[in-house]
Amino acid sequence: MTKQDHLIGGKVMTMRTLALLAVAAVAAAAVxxxxxxxxxxxxxxxxxxxxxxxxxxxxxxxxxxxGYNLWQDWINSQGGIVVNGVKHLVTIKYYDDTSSANxxxxxxxxxxxxxxxxxxxxxYGSAATATDAAIAEQxxxxxxxxxxxxxxxFNQGYKYTxxxxxxxxKYLQGVIDMxxxxxxxxxxxxxxxxxxxxxxxxxxGVNTYAATKGMKVILYKKYKNGATNLSAEVQAAKAANADxxxxxxxxxxxxxxxxxxxxxxxxxxIFAYSVGPSTPDFxxxxxxxxxxVYGGSQWTPQVKYTPAFYLTVAEYVAAYKAKYPGLGDxxxxxxxxxxxxxxxxxxxENAGSLDPKKxxxxxAALDVTVFFGQLKFDSRGINIYKPMVVEQIQAGVxxxxxxxxxxxxxxxxxxxxxxxx
Amino acid sequence: MADFVQLVILGLLAGGVxxxxxxxxxxxxxxxxxxxxAHGALVIVGGYLTWQLFTALGLDPFLTLPVDAVALFVLxxxxxxxxxxxxIRGPLLFTFxxxxxxxxxxxxxxxxxxxSDFRSVTPAYSGQGLEFGSVVIPYVRLIxxxxxxxxxxxxxxxxxxTRIGLAIQAISADxxxxxxxxxxLRHAYAxxxxxxxxxxGVAGGLIAMIQAITPTAGEPYTLQAFVVVILxxxxxxxxxxxxxxxxxxxxxxxxxxxxxxxxxxxxxxFGLMVLVLVTRPQGLMGRLK
Numbered sequence: 001m002t003k004q005d006h007l008i009g010g011k012v013m014t015m016r017t018l019a020l021l022a023v024a025a026v027a028a029a030a031v032x033x034x035x036x037x038x039x040x041x042x043x044x045x046x047x048x049x050x051x052x053x054x055x056x057x058x059x060x061x062x063x064x065x066x067g068y069n070l071w072q073d074w075i076n077s078q079g080g081i082v083v084n085g086v087k088h089l090v091t092i093k094y095y096d097d098t099s100s101a102n103x104x105x106x107x108x109x110x111x112x113x114x115x116x117x118x119x120x121x122x123x124y125g126s127a128a129t130a131t132d133a134a135i136a137e138q139x140x141x142x143x144x145x146x147x148x149x150x151x152x153x154f155n156q157g158y159k160y161t162x163x164x165x166x167x168x169x170k171y172l173q174g175v176i177d178m179x180x181x182x183x184x185x186x187x188x189x190x191x192x193x194x195x196x197x198x199x200x201x202x203x204x205g206v207n208t209y210a211a212t213k214g215m216k217v218i219l220y221k222k223y224k225n226g227a228t229n230l231s232a233e234v235q236a237a238k239a240a241n242a243d244x245x246x247x248x249x250x251x252x253x254x255x256x257x258x259x260x261x262x263x264x265x266x267x268x269x270i271f272a273y274s275v276g277p278s279t280p281d282f283x284x285x286x287x288x289x290x291x292x293v294y295g296g297s298q299w300t301p302q303v304k305y306t307p308a309f310y311l312t313v314a315e316y317v318a319a320y321k322a323k324y325p326g327l328g329d330x331x332x333x334x335x336x337x338x339x340x341x342x343x344x345x346x347x348x349e350n351a352g353s354l355d356p357k358k359x360x361x362x363x364a365a366l367d368v369t370v371f372f373g374q375l376k377f378d379s380r381g382i383n384i385y386k387p388m389v390v391e392q393i394q395a396g397v398x399x400x401x402x403x404x405x406x407x408x409x410x411x412x413x414x415x416x417x418x419x420x421x
Numbered sequence: 422m423a424d425f426v427q428l429v430i431l432g433l434l435a436g437g438v439x440x441x442x443x444x445x446x447x448x449x450x451x452x453x454x455x456x457x458x459a460h461g462a463l464v465i466v467g468g469y470l471t472w473q474l475f476t477a478l479g480l481d482p483f484l485t486l487p488v489d490a491v492a493l494f495v496l497x498x499x500x501x502x503x504x505x506x507x508x509i510r511g512p513l514l515f516t517f518x519x520x521x522x523x524x525x526x527x528x529x530x531x532x533x534x535x536x537s538d539f540r541s542v543t544p545a546y547s548g549q550g551l552e553f554g555s556v557v558i559p560y561v562r563l564i565x566x567x568x569x570x571x572x573x574x575x576x577x578x579x580x581x582x583t584r585i586g587l588a589i590q591a592i593s594a595d596x597x598x599x600x601x602x603x604x605x606l607r608h609a610y611a612x613x614x615x616x617x618x619x620x621x622g623v624a625g626g627l628i629a630m631i632q633a634i635t636p637t638a639g640e641p642y643t644l645q646a647f648v649v650v651i652l653x654x655x656x657x658x659x660x661x662x663x664x665x666x667x668x669x670x671x672x673x674x675x676x677x678x679x680x681x682x683x684x685x686x687x688x689x690x691f692g693l694m695v696l697v698l699v700t701r702p703q704g705l706m707g708r709l710k
Contacts, residue, residue, distance in 0.1 A: 062537060263547075264431075418548065
């Protein structure tokens with residue numbers, strides 16, 4: 001041994017080896033501090049989302065996924081969700097529940113136990129949301145959903161499910177509010193409804209609300225969910241000769257009813273469908289026959305909310321068109337799905353923790369406005385604070401016609417008779 | 422009174438579609454003893470074909486129907502000859518499984534090609550119709566009924582007057598005896614399945630004009646074809662026509678029950694099927710073998 005050798009751990013070390021070790025130690029420490037210069041990066045947050053990517057809800061589930069992905073891209077470009085000064089990137093794990101509510105619950109459980117999801121994003125549709133809410137409750141993991149509006153989900157006393165969208169019973173109430181402002185005021189309503197939970201709630205919402213605005217439901221017909229031949233129901237609406245024909249159902253049925261209305265010469269002053277008119281498929285499937293149809297909508301690109309964080313309405317529309325070109329404006333299913341992610345993000349930030357119970361409490365106390373509207377939940381977990389808007393298709397283009405402060409066009413009322421268009 | 426007449430007309434018109442969907446299904450079932458669970462999917466393939474030709478070339482949808490028929494015939498022939506024939510002598514359950522699998526494959530291929538968007542064919546004259554006072558008969562549905570009846574008549578003519586048709590009937594009567602007289606079983610089977618698929622294709626073209634289609638939209642039609650064939654009776658094309666029209670009428674009247682009665686329309690129609698099975702199992706027009 002020479003004077004320059006040192007004894008470390010029983011082994012003889014030369015100066016050179018010591019120096020190399022020191023450099024390595026400093027380098028390791030530098031790497032451990034994280035890649036960004038502003039704050040450290042923590043573990044990746046996993047969000048679980050089962051969606052009906054195949055099956056009867058494929059189209060709407062795809063829109064939901066687009067909404068989730070838009071937010072995921074944005075949050076990760078910001079470095080992730082900030083929790084107590086630590087940034088956490090986000091990854092959303094999707095499974096295909098083939099549009100089966102039971103399968104959705106199975107996959108939700110898998111996301112929790114197998115994929116170790118920190119939090120859950122809702123599926124598409126009230127049926128799957130209901131089954132998934134039970135799983136979220138059992139496992140005590142918050143689920144924020146945007147596509148299950150049936151109030152029956154929120155009347156179960158669940159504490160871990162939060163819906164950012166307006167509940168089902170409000171879907172067509174906006175149309176009635178609008179009708180009350182029109183001249184000559186329509187007074188009679190023919191209400192057609194599919195027999196699934198969500199559609200029945202929308203219809204009941206109309207049945208109870210109409211009288212408060214001086215209107216009467218003179219016909220209420222339910223039909224099998226998913227029916228494609230609705231001529232007999234439309235015939236009954238024709239016989240009733242109502243001023244307003246309302247449908248509560250889904251896209252497939254809205255198209256069938258509109259076609260039957262034209263064929264059977266049903267000339268109502270207002271045709272309004274709860275789901276369908278806001279999707280681009282409605283216009284491409286029906287062409288000119290889609291004109292004058294009203295729809296209740298959770299959100300349109302014309303609303304004027306000032307966001308506390310994330311993008312403005314105009315920026316959101318631009319971001320959607322940039323990521324998904326050729327599809328036109330985002331429809332409300334996309335927007336509400338992004339809003340669910342925003343609610344979760346803000347709740348995590350407010351809680352300053354990834355602990356499920358703390359985030360749950362932060363969600364319950366949340367009150368923030370984003371491009372989608374006010375995000376606040378009532379004691380049951382559903383957002384009764386955001387209003388529905390009414391859209392009308394005019395010359396193949398969607399326009400917001402009610403409420404007046406967000407409208408970009410006047411309602412074209414009354415709807416002209418079929419043979420006078 | 423006018424309402425009643427309108428309802429009868431609507432029922433018959435709807436029945437036209439059911440006839441179109443049922444004849445192909447019944448042919449394959451009656452001759453090959455295959456309950457083709459992919460029948461609805463083949464119908465939707467025809468629908469997409471009509472839609473594609475309508476939107477890309479602006480062809481009137483009724484003119485695309487022969488294209489549907491030929492294309493689906495080829496597809497059906499290939500499917501039978503290449504795939505289904507391998508288990509044709511197996512237990513019935515095997516054909517169920519195979520056609521069920523084919524159904525899934527076809528639906529997902531459609532999903533890949535066309536996406537899940539809802540498509541519909543809306544020609545310029547859609548919605549217009551004949552008017553007699555307050556009773557309307559929409560053109561599209563009326564012509565569809567006509568096409569369905571014509572197609573059934575053509576099928577029946579083919580089965581009764583052509584060599585291959587008679588061969589198919591012979592196989593249906595006694596398979597081994599048919600082979601003994603020199604009928605090429607595989608070819609005849611494939612032609613039968615092809616004809617069934619061709620009828621499905623035409624039905625799909627009609628359906629694309631009447632409703633919006635999406636890859637999964639064919640599933641209810643498989644079930645309805647099943648009911649139509651049982652109602653009418655297996656074995657003869659005319660029986661399926663009767664079954665289809667009857668089903669349309671029952672559905673129309675079931676759906677016009679006031680209030681919530683409409684949700685029972687399906688139950689009534691299927692209940693009728695059960696009734697027929699119990700009291701007259703050969704169907705309304707079938708013959709007991």
